[in-house]
Amino acid sequence: MIPTFIRAYETSAAVAGYRIVKFSDAGSSNKIAQADSKTAASLGVSDAMGADTGGMCDVHRAGLVSVELGGTVTAGAPLTSDADGKAIAAVAAAGTTLRIIGFADEPGVAGDVVDALLSPALLHQA
16 A cells, blocks of 8 residues: 545535546635546545545545546656546647646556556646
């Protein structure tokens, strides 16, 4: 077992397991939902159980964790969220800034659950 930092958050919508999550209304609460874009305020990855709407969801905030892929990635690729909270390779277009959740620790394709090193950051392309 590789230690991680895990914190429980109340959900504002159902969250599936191994999905990237975001603050759903950062201005008024710290409730979470599945991330839905490359620019979402992503904070971590849900555990295997996920949670129903209004439930408590354990979220990995740091460490080496499992995440479901929404596309093909290579080991070492920076990861961001697709529309379903699945991890995809982050590729910033000119003049854009993406939120990344971390880096793939192994290659995989859509539907795979792979390990990723969480390291939230911004990826900007001038």
